[in-house]
Amino acid sequence: MALRNKEKTECKKKNGKGTESEREIRNSTDKRRHIRTDRDSRHRPEQRNTENRYPEKNKKQEGQRAEKKFDCSRCGYYHSERRCPAYGKKCKKCEKMNHFARKCRARDAIKAVQESDSSGNESCDMYLINISNINVERNWYEYVYFTELNRNLKFKLDTGAQCNVISANDCYRFGISKFDKTNCKLTSYSNEKIETLGKIKLSVKINEQIQKIEFQVCKGNYIPILGLPTLIKFKLIQRTNNEKIDSVQTKNLELLEKYKDVFKGIGEIKNYEYDIQLKEGWQRKIERNRHIPFKLKDKLKEELSKLEKIGIISKTEGPTDFVSSLVMTTKPGGAMRICLDPQYLNTQIKREQMMIPNIDEIIAKLKGSNYFSTLDANKGFWMIKLTNNSKNLTTFNTPFGRYYFNRLPFGLASSPEVFHRVFSEIFKDIDGVELYIDDILIHTKTEEEHDRILEQVLKKAQEYNIKFNRKKCNFKKKEVKYLGHVLTTEGIKVDQNRIKAIVEMKEPKTQKELLRFLGMINYVARFIPNVSEVTASLRQLIKKDVPFLWSKEQDKAYKTLKKLLIEPPVLSYFDMNKQIVLSVDASKAGLGKELVVADHLSRSHLLETEENSDLKVETHVAMIMESYRISDEKLEELVLETAKDEELMADTKDKHRQELLNKQEIQKKYYNRGCRNLPELREGEIVKIQDENCKKPHESGIVIGKGSGPRSYQVRNESGNILTRNRKMLIKGGRYYDRSKEEDQGNSEDSERHMIQERDIQTNVIPRENYNGSSGQVISNNDASGSRASRSGRLIKRPSYLKDFV
Structure with a gap:
C-alpha cells in the first residue's frame, strides 16, 4: 500500500498534474488566494514584490494565472493579475493612487432621512465621511467659533445638505459627551446606514453673528458640515432672482444717475447763515495750548491744508476774544476728524433748545412699513455757514498757527440743535421721512410710494445744495441699520456688532470696567427680558462705599446676560390700536416694571430701593404712577388690574408661614377676652361721651342720628355742638343737660357745677x-x-x- 502511494506521488511529480478532484481543490485554493490578494491590495497601494523570494513557485503560479482574467475593481477592465493599468496612476476624483475615477469608492454625499410618526417626512442631503478625499476649493470651508466652548472648528459648506453634521470625536475633544435624542437617521446613496448618537445645540459665531444652531452627532470621524438652512441664516450664500434684482437696481441706478451731483463733495446750504449769540456779561477766554503727539503731527498738517483749501477753515493772525483747543478723532474708516473743544465758549452761548426726537418716537411711526432707505449727510455740520462775527469765536490753536471755522464746527454746544432745525425746515413737507440730526430715514408701505418719496428728498437736497455720503446710504431695503438698531418689516432687531462687543468683553476686574459693561447692556436692555432683575447683583458693586468683590452671584448674572443676547427677540413696532400692558413687581432688589405691547417686550426699568426694605402695596402703586408719568406719550388711560397666580400665592404662604404665626402669637398676647358686642343706640338716647385719651371727664350727650360709618353716631353734647363718635366711645346712661338753653350766661359755672352734682347723686358715681x-x-x-x-x-x-x- 505504501509502495502504491509512493508510485502515485512520483507520477504526480513527473506529470505535474494530479487527479481530477485534486485539480479542483487546487483551482479553488488559487481563487481564494486571488480574492484575498485583491482585497489586501485595495488598502496597500504599493504591493510587495515576492518574485525574488520564491522564484520557482512564482513561475508556476504565473503560468496558471496568465490564463485567468477577471473584472478589476481598480480600473474597470478585464485583465490578468498584476497587469492593472491603474497601478501607479492618480485618481482624478479623490487624487489617491492606484485606481481610476470610474471605480473610485469615495462617494459625494450621503442623505439623511427624518423619520417621524407623521406621513410628511423630510429628507436632507449631506456629504459622506470620506469627504476629505475629494478635491474642493478652500473657499468652500469656513472656520466656526463656538462661543460657549471658546474653540474653533473647520466646517465644509454644503448647499445640498438640509442639516448640520458634527462628528462624535470632535464633541469628545471639546468635552461634550451627552447628546439629546434625535429621530434623524443618516444613510448613504448605497443605502449604508450611518450611525447617529443624537443631536446637540451649540452657540456659534459666523460673519459676526452669534446664534444657536443644531448639529446631528455622527459616530466616527466625519468632516463637519454646515447645511443649506444655516448657510442662508448666516448669509454665507444668497439666493438671487435676476429679473427682480435687475429691475430694482435699474430704478435705483436711474435715480442716482439723475441726482449724482448730490453725492459729490461737501455741500453749502443756500440762503442760510448761523450767528453765534453770547450771553450778557461774557468774558474773553484763551485756552491753554495742547501738545500734539509726534505721530499725528504730519496727519494734522495734511488735514489742515486740505480743509483750508476747500474753505472749511481759514488762518488768522490778529487777536481774538476766544481761543479754544483742538480735538482729533479717528473715524471707523481710519480718516481723521478735526473737532473744536470750546469748553468755556459752550457755557456762554445762547442755545436754541431745539427738541430732537429720540429713537422711541421715531420707531413708533414705523408700524406697517415694508421698505426703508437711509441717507447720511456728508460732513453735515460743515454745510452751514457762519456769519463774519461768529467766525472769530471759533478760533483754535495748532502747532502750525491759529485757524477759525468758516462753517458750523463739530463740538459746539448748539451745533446739533441748529442743524436739526435747518433740516426739519427743508424736509418738513415730505411724508414718510424721519430726521435725527444728520441721519434721514425714509419708510413706506409700497415700493411705488418709496420711489416717489426718495426722489422728492433727492430733489430737495439738490435744490438746497445738500450733499450725502454715498457709502453710508442704503436704498429700498427690507432691513437697514439706523441709530444703532436694525429696522425690519417684522420689527426691531439688535445690532449684531453690539452683541459681538458685549460677548467678547472680558470679565470686569474693576468698578470702572463694570460700569462700562452695564452701559453697553443698557443700550440693548429692551431686548433682554427681566434685565432689571438679572443685573441687580451687578449694580450692587457700583454703589459708593461698596468694595468690589466679584462672587459667584455676580459671575452667574454676567454669564446669564451674555447667553440672553445670543438669541435676542424681535420687538414689534408700537401700535396705538393694541392694548398696552404695564407690568409692575416689587422685590427686595427694587421695583421693576415692563411696558409690553402685543406680547413683545418694549421697555424695562428698575427703581432701586434700600437694601432689605419692607416693600408694601404702596410701592406697586408708586411704580405704576411713575411709569404713567414717564410713558405719558404712550399711555392715555390707566386701568388697574391685578395678576392672579395661584402658584405664586401658594408659594408666598409657604414661604412666610412662620412669620404669620409669629404675628398671630403677638395678637393673642393682647387679646381682650372680656370684650363684647355693643348694642346699637337709638335716636334720642342719652349717652356719656368718652374722651379718646381718657384725660377729660365724661361728657353727657344725646344721640341725634347715625354717622357716615357703620358704627358711628352723631351726638349733641351739653354745649350744643354736634360730634361724630364711634360706638365704643359712647356709654349708655347719664343725665343730659342742654347748656345752650341756659338764660343766665353769667351763672354758667354755677349751673354746670349744679348739673354735675345732681347727675352724680342720681347715678351714685364719684365725681x-x-x-x-x-x-x-x-x-x-x-x-x-x-x-x-x-x-x-x-x-x-x-x-x-x-x-x-x-
Whole structure:
C-alpha cells in the first residue's frame, strides 16, 4: 500500500498534474488566494514584490494565472493579475493612487432621512465621511467659533445638505459627551446606514453673528458640515432672482444717475447763515495750548491744508476774544476728524433748545412699513455757514498757527440743535421721512410710494445744495441699520456688532470696567427680558462705599446676560390700536416694571430701593404712577388690574408661614377676652361721651342720628355742638343737660357745677376726680398714663391693643 502511494506521488511529480478532484481543490485554493490578494491590495497601494523570494513557485503560479482574467475593481477592465493599468496612476476624483475615477469608492454625499410618526417626512442631503478625499476649493470651508466652548472648528459648506453634521470625536475633544435624542437617521446613496448618537445645540459665531444652531452627532470621524438652512441664516450664500434684482437696481441706478451731483463733495446750504449769540456779561477766554503727539503731527498738517483749501477753515493772525483747543478723532474708516473743544465758549452761548426726537418716537411711526432707505449727510455740520462775527469765536490753536471755522464746527454746544432745525425746515413737507440730526430715514408701505418719496428728498437736497455720503446710504431695503438698531418689516432687531462687543468683553476686574459693561447692556436692555432683575447683583458693586468683590452671584448674572443676547427677540413696532400692558413687581432688589405691547417686550426699568426694605402695596402703586408719568406719550388711560397666580400665592404662604404665626402669637398676647358686642343706640338716647385719651371727664350727650360709618353716631353734647363718635366711645346712661338753653350766661359755672352734682347723686358715681379709698384724698385724673379710678378707688389702666404688632 505504501509502495502504491509512493508510485502515485512520483507520477504526480513527473506529470505535474494530479487527479481530477485534486485539480479542483487546487483551482479553488488559487481563487481564494486571488480574492484575498485583491482585497489586501485595495488598502496597500504599493504591493510587495515576492518574485525574488520564491522564484520557482512564482513561475508556476504565473503560468496558471496568465490564463485567468477577471473584472478589476481598480480600473474597470478585464485583465490578468498584476497587469492593472491603474497601478501607479492618480485618481482624478479623490487624487489617491492606484485606481481610476470610474471605480473610485469615495462617494459625494450621503442623505439623511427624518423619520417621524407623521406621513410628511423630510429628507436632507449631506456629504459622506470620506469627504476629505475629494478635491474642493478652500473657499468652500469656513472656520466656526463656538462661543460657549471658546474653540474653533473647520466646517465644509454644503448647499445640498438640509442639516448640520458634527462628528462624535470632535464633541469628545471639546468635552461634550451627552447628546439629546434625535429621530434623524443618516444613510448613504448605497443605502449604508450611518450611525447617529443624537443631536446637540451649540452657540456659534459666523460673519459676526452669534446664534444657536443644531448639529446631528455622527459616530466616527466625519468632516463637519454646515447645511443649506444655516448657510442662508448666516448669509454665507444668497439666493438671487435676476429679473427682480435687475429691475430694482435699474430704478435705483436711474435715480442716482439723475441726482449724482448730490453725492459729490461737501455741500453749502443756500440762503442760510448761523450767528453765534453770547450771553450778557461774557468774558474773553484763551485756552491753554495742547501738545500734539509726534505721530499725528504730519496727519494734522495734511488735514489742515486740505480743509483750508476747500474753505472749511481759514488762518488768522490778529487777536481774538476766544481761543479754544483742538480735538482729533479717528473715524471707523481710519480718516481723521478735526473737532473744536470750546469748553468755556459752550457755557456762554445762547442755545436754541431745539427738541430732537429720540429713537422711541421715531420707531413708533414705523408700524406697517415694508421698505426703508437711509441717507447720511456728508460732513453735515460743515454745510452751514457762519456769519463774519461768529467766525472769530471759533478760533483754535495748532502747532502750525491759529485757524477759525468758516462753517458750523463739530463740538459746539448748539451745533446739533441748529442743524436739526435747518433740516426739519427743508424736509418738513415730505411724508414718510424721519430726521435725527444728520441721519434721514425714509419708510413706506409700497415700493411705488418709496420711489416717489426718495426722489422728492433727492430733489430737495439738490435744490438746497445738500450733499450725502454715498457709502453710508442704503436704498429700498427690507432691513437697514439706523441709530444703532436694525429696522425690519417684522420689527426691531439688535445690532449684531453690539452683541459681538458685549460677548467678547472680558470679565470686569474693576468698578470702572463694570460700569462700562452695564452701559453697553443698557443700550440693548429692551431686548433682554427681566434685565432689571438679572443685573441687580451687578449694580450692587457700583454703589459708593461698596468694595468690589466679584462672587459667584455676580459671575452667574454676567454669564446669564451674555447667553440672553445670543438669541435676542424681535420687538414689534408700537401700535396705538393694541392694548398696552404695564407690568409692575416689587422685590427686595427694587421695583421693576415692563411696558409690553402685543406680547413683545418694549421697555424695562428698575427703581432701586434700600437694601432689605419692607416693600408694601404702596410701592406697586408708586411704580405704576411713575411709569404713567414717564410713558405719558404712550399711555392715555390707566386701568388697574391685578395678576392672579395661584402658584405664586401658594408659594408666598409657604414661604412666610412662620412669620404669620409669629404675628398671630403677638395678637393673642393682647387679646381682650372680656370684650363684647355693643348694642346699637337709638335716636334720642342719652349717652356719656368718652374722651379718646381718657384725660377729660365724661361728657353727657344725646344721640341725634347715625354717622357716615357703620358704627358711628352723631351726638349733641351739653354745649350744643354736634360730634361724630364711634360706638365704643359712647356709654349708655347719664343725665343730659342742654347748656345752650341756659338764660343766665353769667351763672354758667354755677349751673354746670349744679348739673354735675345732681347727675352724680342720681347715678351714685364719684365725681370726675379720682377718689383714693385708703386715704380719702381726691386725685387728679389728668396724668399722662391714662389711668382712672373705680368706685372702690382701684386704678384701672386702659389696655393698648396690638401695640407691639408691626
